[in-house]
Amino acid sequence: MGAVPIFVSVLMTVLSRDPIYTANPKAGYLAYKAEIDAAIQGVLAAPHYILGPAVEHFEAAFARFIGVAHGVGVNSGTDALHLALTGLGIGPGDEVITVSHTSVATVAAIEMSGAKPVLVDVELPWYTIDPKAAASAIGPRTRAILAVHLYGQPADLSELQALCGRHRLALVEDCAQSHGATWEGRPTGSFGTAACFSFYPSKNLGSVGDGGMVLTNNGALAEKIRMLRQYGWRQPQMSLIAGWNSRLGPLQAAILDVKLKHLPEMITHRRQIAGRYREVLTGLPLGLPFDREGSQHAYHLYVARCTDGTTRRSLLEYLAAKGIVAAIHYPAPVHTQPAYAGRLKTHSLTNTETISAQILSLPLYPELTGPQQNAIVCAVCDFFNRQ
Numbered sequence: 001m002g003a004v005p006i007f008v009s010v011l012m013t014v015l016s017r018d019p020i021y022t023a024n025p026k027a028g029y030l031a032y033k034a035e036i037d038a039a040i041q042g043v044l045a046a047p048h049y050i051l052g053p054a055v056e057h058f059e060a061a062f063a064r065f066i067g068v069a070h071g072v073g074v075n076s077g078t079d080a081l082h083l084a085l086t087g088l089g090i091g092p093g094d095e096v097i098t099v100s101h102t103s104v105a106t107v108a109a110i111e112m113s114g115a116k117p118v119l120v121d122v123e124l125p126w127y128t129i130d131p132k133a134a135a136s137a138i139g140p141r142t143r144a145i146l147a148v149h150l151y152g153q154p155a156d157l158s159e160l161q162a163l164c165g166r167h168r169l170a171l172v173e174d175c176a177q178s179h180g181a182t183w184e185g186r187p188t189g190s191f192g193t194a195a196c197f198s199f200y201p202s203k204n205l206g207s208v209g210d211g212g213m214v215l216t217n218n219g220a221l222a223e224k225i226r227m228l229r230q231y232g233w234r235q236p237q238m239s240l241i242a243g244w245n246s247r248l249g250p251l252q253a254a255i256l257d258v259k260l261k262h263l264p265e266m267i268t269h270r271r272q273i274a275g276r277y278r279e280v281l282t283g284l285p286l287g288l289p290f291d292r293e294g295s296q297h298a299y300h301l302y303v304a305r306c307t308d309g310t311t312r313r314s315l316l317e318y319l320a321a322k323g324i325v326a327a328i329h330y331p332a333p334v335h336t337q338p339a340y341a342g343r344l345k346t347h348s349l350t351n352t353e354t355i356s357a358q359i360l361s362l363p364l365y366p367e368l369t370g371p372q373q374n375a376i377v378c379a380v381c382d383f384f385n386r387q
Contacts, residue, residue, distance in 0.1 A: 020363050020372050022301075022327040025201035027367035028266075029208065032258055039254035046250070051230075054250035058257045059213065062197075065260060066189040068215045070222035073248030074229050077176040077198025080212035081109030081146070083246060084194040087214075087225045088170050090115050090143045095345070097137050098146040098174075099129050100333040101352040105198075106148055106174055107334045107344070115143070119335055119346045126292055127151060127303070127355065131159035137347050138163075144170040149178035149188045151329070152204070152270075152298030153289065157183045157191045172196065179204035180267035181298035188298075189215050199256055202365075204270070204300050205263050207252040269366035270299040273373060277302060277362065280377040284384045285311075301329055302364040309357035316360055318383045324376055327361045 029036060043054050055073050063071035074080050090096065091114040098106055100119040110117040120133035127150050134145055145164055147155040157173075164171040171191065175181075176198035178188040189195035199211035214225050224241075227234060232243035259266075274297070278288050287305030291297050306312040312328075319326045333352050335344050363376055 019323045019325050020368075020376065021325045022361055022363050023202040024365050024367060025206055025208070027365060028201075028206060028259070031367055032262060035258045036255050039258050040251060043250045043254045048250055050250070051247055052250050054257070055248050055253040058248075058253040058260070061257060061260055062213060063215055065263070066187045066195070066215055068190055068195070069217045070215065070219060072214045072222055072225045072229065073253060074212045074214065074225075075246040075248065076210040077174075077196060077200065077212040078105040078109050078112075079229075079244075079246040080196035080198070080214045081106065081172070081174060082112040083225050083228050083244075084172055084196050084214045084216075085110065085113040085115060085144065085146075087221050087228060088144065088172075088193065090170070093141060094143040095139065095141040096144045096146050096172075097129075097134050097142060099148055099150075099352070100335045100344075100346065100349055101127060101330065101356065102148045102150060102174070102334065103176070103330065104334050104337065104339075105176070106146060107340065110146065116141075117334075117344055118142070119344055119349065121347065121349050121351045122150075122355075123156075124351050124355070125287055125289075125305075126153050126155075127359075128153055128155035129160070130351075131156050131163055133347060134160070135163055138167055138169070142167070142169060144172050144193075146172045146174055147192070148174040148176075149181055151289065151303050152178050152181050152300035153292065154178060154181050154183040154188050154295045154297075156292075157188070161191060170194070176200075176203065177300040178298050179300075180263055180270075180296075182296040184294050193218065194221065199252065204266065204298055205256060205259055207256055209249075209252055211248050211252040211256065213248065266366040267298055270364060271297070273364050273366075273368055274299045274302055276373055277364075277377060281380060284381065286380075286384075299364060301361045303329060303359050303361050305355060306358045306360065312358055312360055315380070315383055319376075319379055322375070322379045324363065324379055326363065328359065329361050331356060 059071035094115040123130040170193040173192040173195035199207040228243040229246045232239040232241035
């Protein structure tokens with residue numbers, strides 16, 4: 001491998017100031033500060049501090065953006081998954097097929113519904129659920145497949161839709177990391193029986209606290225989830241079914257409504273940065289993310305794969321010494337974590353267990369400056385050139 005120029009002056013200039021973090025939610029606020037501050041003031045001056053017009057407006061706007069009929073704002077992405085499964089009538093005695101290579105929230109939400117997670121492997125190089133593995137795990141108690149569009153990369157929705165159709169299963173999309181991703185020209189979140197989004201601050205569309213939403217084209221399901229999010233009420237103080245308290249707040253909704261208008265440009269910036277990384281880092285012994293055929297990656301995270309765990313650890317340490325904060329998403333598959341180890345139903349997880357020791361996430365967010373991008377790619381190149 002030939003030597004790659006290292007822009008020492010750029011590195012020193014950037015890194016003498018502030019660290020470069022994997023994500024920077026504050027930068028997302030500052031980019032649209034005037035609009036966001038005005039939206040917050042509008043909510044403070046309004047009479048509704050729980051649900052109300054701000055939430056309703058954002059629910060409708062986000063549903064239109066994804067291309068579905070109904071949106072129900074809830075407290076978090078985890079609650080979105082839980083309420084979607086519960087709304088579908090999935091509970092004790094049922095099984096839901098998903099992956100172990102994901103945020104623990106995916107599996108936690110299945111257990112919150114009372115159902116049993118069944119964990120299958122991911123397909124490489126996409127890191128999303130392997131439809132063939134999912135097919136082999138279907139049993140008499142299977143009620144749904146929960147497909148995680150991890151890192152912003154869509155799962156194979158064509159195969160998963162067909163599989164669910166053949167077996168009369170619900171397809172639930174975990175879109176916590178895929179705002180702005182598409183499959184065959186349609187947004188993720190528009191394919192499943194239900195789709196669940198998180199608005200955690202670091203997401204592609206992030207609030208300044210927790211928030212989530214369930215999207216669906218099924219009006220009856222949407223109505224049931226609206227009841228479940230607020231004690232089972234259709235009208236105040238009268239619970240028709242047992243429910244919870246999981247409401248999206250109007251302050252968060254107002255902030256998200258502002259940022260939604262800018263989401264396409266934010267995704268464009270993410271993809272441009274990812275393209276820059278790929279342009280410079282191609283040729284290094286790193287597996288790099290890219291669009292799978294017929295899809296558009298939303299680059300919530302830029303996850304590269306080292307050849308082994310030792311190299312991954314050394315690269316993380318080298319970047320940290322340069323003031324570049326890379327991360328690991330995720331270092332321990334769910335089935336290996338103490339709360340779950342030995343008690344979950346699993347199928348072969350060879351890919352999952354292999355990649356967990358090799359992957360790392362390079363900083364990527366829309367406000368990442370050109371000099372910061374240069375600092376990152378130059379540091380990565382410098383590390384491998386020294387090997």
